[in-house]
Structures are given as structure tokens and as C-alpha cells.
Amino acid sequence: MRILLVEDDESLASGLKLALGRACYTVEHVGDGVAAVAALEHNAFDLAILDLGLPRLDGIDVLARVRRAGNAVPVLVLSARDAVRDRIVALDLGADDYLIKPFDVDELLARVRVLERRRAGLSVNQLRFGDLALDLAGMAVSWKNQPIDLQHREFMLLRRLVEQPNKVFTRSELEASLYGWGEGVASNAIDVYVHHVRRKTDPDLIKTVRGLGYRIGNLAT
Incomplete structure (x- = not known):
């Protein structure tokens, strides 16, 4: 956010x-x-x-x-x-x-x-997508009812994607959500965070949309 x-x-x-x-x-x-x-x-x-x-x-x-x-x-x-x-x-x-x-x-x-x-469009401080749950107040994440440890920007990335399932986010859109003005951003930073989240949850949780960016959801690519 x-x-x-x-x-x-x-x-x-x-x-x-x-x-x-x-x-x-x-x-x-x-x-x-x-x-x-x-x-x-x-x-x-x-x-x-x-x-x-x-x-x-x-x-x-x-x-x-x-x-x-x-x-x-x-x-x-x-x-x-x-x-x-x-x-x-x-x-x-x-x-x-x-x-x-x-x-x-x-x-x-x-x-x-x-x-x-x-x-x-939520009534409680929780975002859910399938087996994934994000506690917005406690900044905690669980996968299949088991807590997982995410770094600061990994949490921010996942929250951004889950807020709008099936929306394709470009790398520049995700960078704008994760980094402030004047902060240096490595060219592969988003790819690295996506890799870490996949490793801690499921390789298919975040989809790569070739030539565009990333999304979370079940739409065919």
C-alpha cells in the first residue's frame, strides 16, 4: 500500500x-x-x-x-x-x-x-487467497494454516498481489508499491522477492505472465 x-x-x-x-x-x-x-x-x-x-x-x-x-x-x-x-x-x-x-x-x-x-472490500483485517492468509494488523502470514516467515518487502509484495487477485502487475508497478522515491532498486529485486515467496509457499502461487509481470490467481496465461 x-x-x-x-x-x-x-x-x-x-x-x-x-x-x-x-x-x-x-x-x-x-x-x-x-x-x-x-x-x-x-x-x-x-x-x-x-x-x-x-x-x-x-x-x-x-x-x-x-x-x-x-x-x-x-x-x-x-x-x-x-x-x-x-x-x-x-x-x-x-x-x-x-x-x-x-x-x-x-x-x-x-x-x-x-x-x-x-x-x-474486507470486513476484517485479513486477506485470504486459497491456503494463504495475511493478517494486516499483525503483519503475519500463514500457508496451509502454518505460519511462514516473510521479510518486510516479501510481505508487501504478497499483500499487493492478494489485494487484487488475477490482476497482472508490471515490475514497475510493484516497485512503486515496495520502494519510496529516491530508493535504489536493483533490476532483479522483484524477481528475487517472488522467488523467495514461492520457495516459502508454493512454486505455483505467484504466476509469471510472460512479457508483462506477475499476478496471483488461477486465470490461464
């Missing part, structure tokens, strides 16, 4: 990036409203975490512009503005949730999981 964090407080942003990264999310950060609009216009994100008191362009204006452009990315507002009217305005403009500062990081992560579940 790729998240855009829009926060001008560098200390808070750094802490949130660390917490979200530990929860196996890929996080991109911008510090003002104009940069946020540009990032959402030119990049695909699964969630935006949006402060309201931003330099250059207020978060409410960012939200309004994004929705006018037809971008349906889920938006979780983080703000010190605690008046009921502020919450109503943000929610009516298209925000999906509103969390008031100061907040507990565990609550933020729980709200992120709620939006992740909603995006995937």
Missing part, C-alpha cells in the same frame, strides 16, 4: 514515516499543499494522509482540488483543528476520516487499516 503523507512538521512526518514503514507501508512525504496536489496528480497512491495547516496551499483547498479533479484516493485528515465545523467541511469535501492532533500512532495505524479494508 503506497501512502502520500502531507505534513509540514518535519519531526512529526519523520516519526509517521518510521511507524508506517514498520507497518509495511510505502510512504512518500511532501511538506506543502502545492506539492501535494502535484504528487497526487502525477502519481498513483492508495491513501493520502493530509494535514490541513499547510504552507502555500491549505489542506482544505488541496482536498477540494483533488476531488474536483476526479481523484478518488482515500484521504485521512490529520489536523489540530478540532471544531466540529472543520470536521464537517473536510468530510463533506470528500475526506474519508478525520483524526485530531495530538493522536496515538496506534490509533492512526488502525484507521489506516480501516481504509485499507474498505478499499479491498
Whole structure:
């Protein structure tokens, strides 16, 4: 899951990036409203975490512009503005949730999981595909009811594939989900992660679609 964090407080942003990264999310950060609009216009994100008191362009204006452009990315507002009217305005403009500062990081992560579940059409924090089960809250994976040990990005790769069974993901799409801006990516990184996941589960779990990329599912190639 790729998240855009829009926060001008560098200390808070750094802490949130660390917490979200530990929860196996890929996080991109911008510090003002104009940069946020540009990032959402030119990049695909699964969630935006949006402060309201931003330099250059207020978060409410960012939200309004994004929705006018037809971008349906889920938006979780983080703000010190605690008046009921502020919450109503943000929610009516298209925000999906509103969390008031100061907040507990565990609550933020729980709200992120709620939006992740909603995006995937889930009612619980679990993704399933056949004998495979992913616990989104505990970041645990089981295969045929037995726990398996996945590395950080192996979990991220598998979660991305299971969220949309039968969808073919190109290597560049998977790299964007697993790596942030400016992170070096080896040319065979995705292939290596796929190999490791197959070895720990089943060689046929992840399908190679020749010339395109990878998918998880039972469609004929």
C-alpha cells in the first residue's frame, strides 16, 4: 500500500514515516499543499494522509482540488483543528476520516487499516487467497494454516498481489508499491522477492505472465 503523507512538521512526518514503514507501508512525504496536489496528480497512491495547516496551499483547498479533479484516493485528515465545523467541511469535501492532533500512532495505524479494508472490500483485517492468509494488523502470514516467515518487502509484495487477485502487475508497478522515491532498486529485486515467496509457499502461487509481470490467481496465461 503506497501512502502520500502531507505534513509540514518535519519531526512529526519523520516519526509517521518510521511507524508506517514498520507497518509495511510505502510512504512518500511532501511538506506543502502545492506539492501535494502535484504528487497526487502525477502519481498513483492508495491513501493520502493530509494535514490541513499547510504552507502555500491549505489542506482544505488541496482536498477540494483533488476531488474536483476526479481523484478518488482515500484521504485521512490529520489536523489540530478540532471544531466540529472543520470536521464537517473536510468530510463533506470528500475526506474519508478525520483524526485530531495530538493522536496515538496506534490509533492512526488502525484507521489506516480501516481504509485499507474498505478499499479491498474486507470486513476484517485479513486477506485470504486459497491456503494463504495475511493478517494486516499483525503483519503475519500463514500457508496451509502454518505460519511462514516473510521479510518486510516479501510481505508487501504478497499483500499487493492478494489485494487484487488475477490482476497482472508490471515490475514497475510493484516497485512503486515496495520502494519510496529516491530508493535504489536493483533490476532483479522483484524477481528475487517472488522467488523467495514461492520457495516459502508454493512454486505455483505467484504466476509469471510472460512479457508483462506477475499476478496471483488461477486465470490461464
